[in-house]
Amino acid sequence: NAGVTQTPKFRILKIGQSMTLQCAQDMNHNYMYWYRQDPGMGLKLIYYSVGAGITDKGEVPNGYNVSRSTTEDFPLRLELAAPSQTSVYFCASSSRASGGSTDTQYFGPGTRLTVL
Amino acid sequence: KQEVTQIPAALSVPEGENLVLNCSFTDSAIYNLQWFRQDPGKGLTSLLLIQSSQREQTSGRLNASLDKSSGRSTLYIAASQPGDSATYLCAVSNDYKLSFGAGTTVTVRA
Numbered sequence: 758n759a760g761v762t763q764t765p766k767f768r769i770l771k772i773g774q775s776m777t778l779q780c781a782q783d784m785n786h787n788y789m790y791w792y793r794q795d796p797g798m799g800l801k802l803i804y805y806s807v808g809a810g811i812t813d814k815g816e817v818p819n820g821y822n823v824s825r826s827t828t829e830d831f832p833l834r835l836e837l838a839a840p841s842q843t844s845v846y847f848c849a850s851s852s853r854a855s856g857g858s859t860d861t862q863y864f865g866p867g868t869r870l871t872v873l
Numbered sequence: 874k875q876e877v878t879q880i881p882a883a884l885s886v887p888e889g890e891n892l893v894l895n896c897s898f899t900d901s902a903i904y905n906l907q908w909f910r911q912d913p914g915k916g917l918t919s920l921l922l923i924q925s926s927q928r929e930q931t932s933g934r935l936n937a938s939l940d941k942s943s944g945r946s947t948l949y950i951a952a953s954q955p956g957d958s959a960t961y962l963c964a965v966s967n968d969y970k971l972s973f974g975a976g977t978t979v980t981v982r983a
Contacts, residue, residue: 761916788969790970790971792973797882797975798975799877799962799964799972799973799974799975799976800917800962800964800971800973801973802970802971802972805969805970807969815970847916847917849917860922861907861919861922862907862917862919862964862971863919864909864916864917864918865916866915866916867914867915867916
């Protein structure tokens with residue numbers, strides 16, 4: 758099992774450019790998440806998905822879009838990049854646990870994005 | 874809105890000392906609480922998950938307690954080693970989502 762994989766590892770964008778961060782998991786997890794982590798801060802949830810075709814906004818969704826056409830993949834799209842989007846982006850996945858919650862979240866290695 | 878706080882932000886101890894890391898949260902209606910470890914420039918690794926019905930969870934030298942009514946969790950690491958140096962984050966689950974604290978950065982001096 759590769760677990761959760763993310764590409765690219767690093768990227769530098771110019772203001773106004775767009776890009777897609779890729780995320781894939783091979784654990785057949787229903788739930789997938791995108792977080793951003795700014796220096797000295799905890800992780801903030803951007804978007805999440807509870808299954809293929811179903812996505813919802815998290816705490817900081819502005820400037821981002823997602824899609825979930827398969828169980829395995831959950832790409833994050835940045836449109837019109839801004840310096841405020843400079844951050845480290847993490848993708849995670851988990852299975853459903855009893856009681857309506859989720860089991861342990863498994864994280865990818867992250868994508869370090871700089872917008873200049 | 875769930876707020877998660879971790880104090881202290883940083884901690885430095887000599888090798889062999891026990892570590893005590895604190896986490897507090899404002900909304901006690903949680904499903905579970907997780908502790909993660911993050912090494913510099915790396916992703917997060919799950920250490921322990923405590924269900925809301927549990928009081929504690931143990932794995933090797935790690936023990937985590939949960940007092941849901943007071944909104945607190947504590948991670949104990951026994952007999953610390955230099956390899957324990959990392960940032961430790963706690964996160965609480967409300968429905969499908971996790972809310973994270975900012976973490977405690979631990980340095981274990983040899």
